[in-house]
Amino acid sequence: MIRASELVYEYPGKRALDAVSFTLAAASITALVGPNGAGKTTLLRCLAGLDEPYSGTVEIAGIDVLKHPRDAHRHIGYLPDDFGLYAELSVRRCLLYAGRARGLADATLDARVDEVAAQLEIGDKLADKAGSLSRGQRQRLAIAQSIIHRPSVLLLDEPASGLDPESRAALSGLMRKLRGEGMTLVVSSHILAELEEYCTGMLVLQQARIVEHRLIEQADAAAVRQVRLRLAQHSEALADVLGGLPLSELQIDGSVANFDYAGDDAALAGLLATLVNAGLPVCELQIEHASLQDQYLLAVDVNRGGRA
Numbered sequence: 520m521i522r523a524s525e526l527v528y529e530y531p532g533k534r535a536l537d538a539v540s541f542t543l544a545a546a547s548i549t550a551l552v553g554p555n556g557a558g559k560t561t562l563l564r565c566l567a568g569l570d571e572p573y574s575g576t577v578e579i580a581g582i583d584v585l586k587h588p589r590d591a592h593r594h595i596g597y598l599p600d601d602f603g604l605y606a607e608l609s610v611r612r613c614l615l616y617a618g619r620a621r622g623l624a625d626a627t628l629d630a631r632v633d634e635v636a637a638q639l640e641i642g643d644k645l646a647d648k649a650g651s652l653s654r655g656q657r658q659r660l661a662i663a664q665s666i667i668h669r670p671s672v673l674l675l676d677e678p679a680s681g682l683d684p685e686s687r688a689a690l691s692g693l694m695r696k697l698r699g700e701g702m703t704l705v706v707s708s709h710i711l712a713e714l715e716e717y718c719t720g721m722l723v724l725q726q727a728r729i730v731e732h733r734l735i736e737q738a739d740a741a742a743v744r745q746v747r748l749r750l751a752q753h754s755e756a757l758a759d760v761l762g763g764l765p766l767s768e769l770q771i772d773g774s775v776a777n778f779d780y781a782g783d784d785a786a787l788a789g790l791l792a793t794l795v796n797a798g799l800p801v802c803e804l805q806i807e808h809a810s811l812q813d814q815y816l817l818a819v820d821v822n823r824g825g826r827a
């Protein structure tokens with residue numbers, strides 16, 4: 520659905536994107552993460568066809584964004600991080616304006632404005648001036664404007680910044696809903712704990728380059744997991760049995776053992792069977808998954824280490 524190939528973008532004296540390539544599947548939500556200044560906003564603007572890269576190509580819904588920007592824009596919704604609203608216009612007029620700018624026909628526009636306002640839960644604000652809305656309501660209006668033309672791709676730059684926990688939870692729900700309707704989303708954010716709730720993939724940008732592209736659902740199956748094992752009572756055999764298994768970071772403290780284990784659920788079931796068959800009185804096996812934040816920090820750290 521979204522394909523970037525060998526993108527290079529330069530500001531005067533500064534390379535902001537360097538040979539950036541990736542493919543994102545339809546109906547996915549990709550977290551675009553990276554340190555400040557990594558190039559996230561620049562990448563989103565190139566994907567949206569708002570900035571022209573020095574070289575490389577962007578394809579969205581099968582359309583070459585650089586060659587056919589107008590066609591591509593029909594498929595793209597874009598929310599910039601510093602989005603502006605017409606403060607003196609009513610919410611309804613803001614949405615009507617956005618719809619007309621996107622070429623929606625007058626005959627259907629009113630109904631679409633009501634529909635999208637209800638979807639973003641600002642239906643009761645249609646008569647209010649945009650300038651009178653709270654930060655969260657303004658954010659929802661800006662998102663409503665960006666999806667009024669029913670794009671198949673939505674690019675959101677820091678959509679959760681400045682929102683309270685309640686509004687951020689509502690935003691998470693909205694993204695899941697849009698994905699459920701078949702939309703493909705790319706979300707740049709620094710709030711990794713929340714991205715984890717709804718993202719299907721993570722793209723890590725560092726110093727203008729992609730350093731990691733991970734599909735979260737797939738990565739989970741074979742990811743290294745931290746395991747905590749507890750026996751009902753102390754057993755001298757614990758160290759011997761665990762010592763013969765393909766584990767790492769093994770630490771034993773009395774009847775409790777902690778270790779890292781790489782394998783899917785079936786492999787874990789086999790591990791448990793081995794322990795029980797060896798006569799160990801296992802009463803607890805607890806698995807901790809590496810969080811998105813851990814994975815991100817690891818990707819960024821490894822890359823820094825590689826460059827040092």
Ligand SMILES: Nc1ncnc2c1ncn2[C@@H]1O[C@H](COP(=O)(O)OP(=O)(O)OP(=O)(O)O)[C@@H](O)[C@H]1O
Pocket residue numbers: 530531533534535553554555556557558559560561562
């Ligand atoms: N108009 C500009 N002129 C010159 N350099 C720029 C311009 N805009 C961005 N840059 C530089 O390009 C690099 C990438 O900027 P970009 O805004 O894309 O990063 P970002 O990952 O979105 O950062 P942040 O997380 O802080 O929003 C940075 O080093 C930035 O200083």
